Amino acid sequence: MSEGAFSPRPGAAPLPRMFTAQLLMETRLLLLNGEQLLLTIVIPTLVLVLFSTVNVVDLGAGRRVNSVLPGVLAIAVMSTAFTGQAIATGFERRYGVLKRVALSPLPRWGFIAAKSGSVVLVELVQVALLVVVGLVLGWTPRGSVLEVAMLLVLGTAAFSGLGLLMAGTLRAEATLAGANLVFLLLLVGGGVVVPLDKFPAAASAVLRQLPAGALASGLRDVIQRGGPMPAHDALVLLAWALVSIAAAGAWFRWE
Amino acid sequence: MSDAAVQVDGLVKRYGAVTAVDGLTLDVKANQVTAILGPNGAGKTTTIECCEGFRRPDAGTVTVLGLDPTRSAAALYPRIGVMLQAGGIYPSVRAEDILRHTARLYLNPLDPAMLIERLGLEGARRTTYRRLSGGQQQRLSLAMAVVGRPELVFLDEPTSGLDPQARRATWELVRELRTDGVTVVLTTHLMDEAEELADEVAIIDHGRVVAAGSPRELTRAGEEGSVRFDGPPGLDLESMRRALPAGSEADEAGAGSYVVRGHAGPRLLASVTSWCADHDVMPRALRAGGRSLEDVFLELTGHQMRQ
Numbered sequence: 120m121s122e123g124a125f126s127p128r129p130g131a132a133p134l135p136r137m138f139t140a141q142l143l144m145e146t147r148l149l150l151l152n153g154e155q156l157l158l159t160i161v162i163p164t165l166v167l168v169l170f171s172t173v174n175v176v177d178l179g180a181g182r183r184v185n186s187v188l189p190g191v192l193a194i195a196v197m198s199t200a201f202t203g204q205a206i207a208t209g210f211e212r213r214y215g216v217l218k219r220v221a222l223s224p225l226p227r228w229g230f231i232a233a234k235s236g237s238v239v240l241v242e243l244v245q246v247a248l249l250v251v252v253g254l255v256l257g258w259t260p261r262g263s264v265l266e267v268a269m270l271l272v273l274g275t276a277a278f279s280g281l282g283l284l285m286a287g288t289l290r291a292e293a294t295l296a297g298a299n300l301v302f303l304l305l306l307v308g309g310g311v312v313v314p315l316d317k318f319p320a321a322a323s324a325v326l327r328q329l330p331a332g333a334l335a336s337g338l339r340d341v342i343q344r345g346g347p348m349p350a351h352d353a354l355v356l357l358a359w360a361l362v363s364i365a366a367a368g369a370w371f372r373w374e
Numbered sequence: 375m376s377d378a379a380v381q382v383d384g385l386v387k388r389y390g391a392v393t394a395v396d397g398l399t400l401d402v403k404a405n406q407v408t409a410i411l412g413p414n415g416a417g418k419t420t421t422i423e424c425c426e427g428f429r430r431p432d433a434g435t436v437t438v439l440g441l442d443p444t445r446s447a448a449a450l451y452p453r454i455g456v457m458l459q460a461g462g463i464y465p466s467v468r469a470e471d472i473l474r475h476t477a478r479l480y481l482n483p484l485d486p487a488m489l490i491e492r493l494g495l496e497g498a499r500r501t502t503y504r505r506l507s508g509g510q511q512q513r514l515s516l517a518m519a520v521v522g523r524p525e526l527v528f529l530d531e532p533t534s535g536l537d538p539q540a541r542r543a544t545w546e547l548v549r550e551l552r553t554d555g556v557t558v559v560l561t562t563h564l565m566d567e568a569e570e571l572a573d574e575v576a577i578i579d580h581g582r583v584v585a586a587g588s589p590r591e592l593t594r595a596g597e598e599g600s601v602r603f604d605g606p607p608g609l610d611l612e613s614m615r616r617a618l619p620a621g622s623e624a625d626e627a628g629a630g631s632y633v634v635r636g637h638a639g640p641r642l643l644a645s646v647t648s649w650c651a652d653h654d655v656m657p658r659a660l661r662a663g664g665r666s667l668e669d670v671f672l673e674l675t676g677h678q679m680r681q
Contacts, residue, residue: 122554123550123553123554123555124484124488124550124554125484125520125523125550125551125554125555125556126523126554126555126556127453127523127524127525127554127555127556128481128482128523129452129453129454129480129481129482129522129523129524129525130452130453130480130481130482131451131452131479131480131481132478132479132480132481133481136478137478137479140475140478140479141479144464144467144475148464148466148467151466152466211464214461214462214463214464214465215458215460215461215462215463216461216462216463216464218428218458218462219456219458219462219463219518221428222426222427222428222451222454222456223451223476223479224451224452224479224480224522225479226448373428374428
């Protein structure tokens, strides 16, 4: 067989190279998408500015921004890890992109890892932006950065699992509608903007078992009150993460 | 180790109550072009998907490059290239960027710029996938299947939706892949594509292989020949048969569409036309020749390839 332009020289690229390529592609898809940016950058920033400067709801004593910022960090995580990822992945499944990925040398777990990596990169941009805006609005940082990071990671895992579960099991349109609806409901009534302690005790107890309520309350305990790591909220997030990721692993369909 | 690149033995795949593939057996020789030919719904895509390890067979075995594709996906995928029947590509990414991204997943990829030129996509490099024409989307998908320098490519309907010129370009590329030692498995419902490109053809219908062999073997079984013509429906076939040389057969394949089969030669043609003259029938679209794959398919299955 003579050596030609197409003579076989098969082989997968080294895993780090494949992972980096996919990570860059995923990040680029997130950052170049107008609707995604509205969701992940514009909405959290607007909520932060609006609720910190206008007396829309009673947020209790102290500077408003100190109560709003932890909730907005939870919004940032929800918007990227859950809503944005669910919608993007749902349509990738619809368009056959996932099927093609599944037949490529990049292992499926490597693909999911690259997606998670891009979610984390976007979240870093979001957190940096929100912290700067918060400082401009007079936010006084408190609490341990490590504990905040742990809560954000747990929240990201829980919401990513839920987002991928939706994207991998429902039709793309249902994921689009559902992910936006859940985002809106949690934003308004999940204890994110309005702290859970403003809710009736029964509602508050239930909402705190949901990932949005647990993440926002946990972040509020650490950032606003400088309190110790809220073990209950961390455990709630961990449980949601384990269950949703296991469910996504079992039921996720690549076509 | 045999020289079979793909061995499918007794493959069965069901979707609920529907049996898409029903005991299919097929050998694909290395370094050849094998066409899986059949009408829509015959089970072509499902067969390919089982070979790719994307679907798990309900029964039977599939071996690809010596591997079980569902169990050894990690070892197999770097060695094969896949062109899906449609889609599979990020709609919002530009053609060149998609191809470069795919190339990065392989150890020794082809130069994306070379492939873009070869497939006539220079003008579309900076166009997003969703804005490419159907033919450009097909060619980009083909480029993605070969960019990793695979040993074996699965092309699912690689020329559907292409204009004749783009189809020629795709055929040229497939021939070059073969010359350079790549094994090609493609599906098609186009007879001429199979006859033109394939070393081996497997004709499938209702999830089974009904005939397999080279196009020559399939079309030249015996010295069979045929004369076909169109005329008024309901001609007297009994009378026509009596006028034909011994051993010939006359049929009305569709209303007004006649096939006369027999020992190929001028006598067969002459007897048909003289019978037509005696009965004042003008045979339109008269053609004589050896069997086509269409004839083979019709004989084996009793129905036309295209309904």
